[in-house]
Amino acid sequence: MSENEHLKREFTDEERRRLVDYFNLLIEIDQREKARYAKLKDFPKGFAMDGEGRECGLCFRPVYDIAGWFDKWGFKCSNCQDAVNKRKIPGSLCSDYRHEKSIPDTMLASKLNISVRTIRKQIHEGKIIGRRIPNGPYMILRKDNPNLQR
Ligand SMILES: [Zn+2]
Numbered sequence: 001m002s003e004n005e006h007l008k009r010e011f012t013d014e015e016r017r018r019l020v021d022y023f024n025l026l027i028e029i030d031q032r033e034k035a036r037y038a039k040l041k042d043f044p045k046g047f048a049m050d051g052e053g054r055e056c057g058l059c060f061r062p063v064y065d066i067a068g069w070f071d072k073w074g075f076k077c078s079n080c081q082d083a084v085n086k087r088k089i090p091g092s093l094c095s096d097y098r099h100e101k102s103i104p105d106t107m108l109a110s111k112l113n114i115s116v117r118t119i120r121k122q123i124h125e126g127k128i129i130g131r132r133i134p135n136g137p138y139m140i141l142r143k144d145n146p147n148l149q150r
Pocket residue numbers: 056057058059060061076077078079080081136
């Protein structure tokens with residue numbers, strides 16, 4: 001038996017049904033996202049939107065039961081939106097899910113399996129440049145830290 005033998009079989013009816021449900025869900029999510037971007041034509045500065053457990057596109061904390069904000073940069077929690085409005089952090093960093101532009105120190109700590117305190121110590125010592133989201137994490141931008149390479 002080859003190692004891929006287990007892949008060479010027909011889907012069961014149950015598996016087909018679940019696949020159809022899954023693709024219908026993806027289509028629904030995509031249509032809702034397109035509708036949100038279409039709504040921006042009437043509300044160019046964005047609009048309040050229930051979090052429903054989705055992650056903030058900046059600090060990546062989940063937003064439940066309270067409204068966040070959706071604009072051309074995507075969905076943000078109200079705290080991060082406030083930081084964008086006050087020009088503490090660029091809105092363009094939002095929805096950077098692959099962390100090509102920036103990463104919150106809390107997430108970086110988790111990925112490196114080190115404490116946030118260790119990273120903040122480096123920030124306070126000026127070894128890493130971080131931009132603080134008030135009441136939130138420090139955002140570490142690649143362009144601020146050319147010495148930090150992948
Ligand atoms: Zn946030």
